[in-house]
Amino acid sequence: MKLADLEVSKDGDVVLARIVGEVDMSNADELRAALVAAIPAEAPGIVLDLSGVDYLDSAGIRMIYHLSESLQVRRQMLQIVIPDGSMVADVLRLAGVADYVGAIETVDEALARFRAH
Secondary structure, eight states: OOOEEEEEEEETEEEEEEEEEOOOOHHHHHHHHHEEEEEEESSSEHHHHHEEEEEEEEHHHHHHHHHHHHHHHHTTTTEEEETTTTTTTHHHHTTTTTIIEEEEHHHHHHHHHHHHH
């Protein structure tokens, strides 16, 4: 089992984070903490690209909800990239994540939403 790798970069003042691999109860809390720590207070928010995630269990779903709540408190946006063809698209849509946080198809589209604000 390959656990997730987290890649963090920036596009202007927006944080871009890409998770590749598997997100489960063994790494979900650590990933959430790393994501929150990677977002400076002055950043408008984060684009979380899940297109490279090939397994996500309920702990991963919980991680996304908790991340969203943490960012709302900080008045920052969360844009999640979930392409239709990704391995976890159906799981995230069935769990209501796509509706709750507003799933987007591409990183470019997510960045455009930040620029529109």
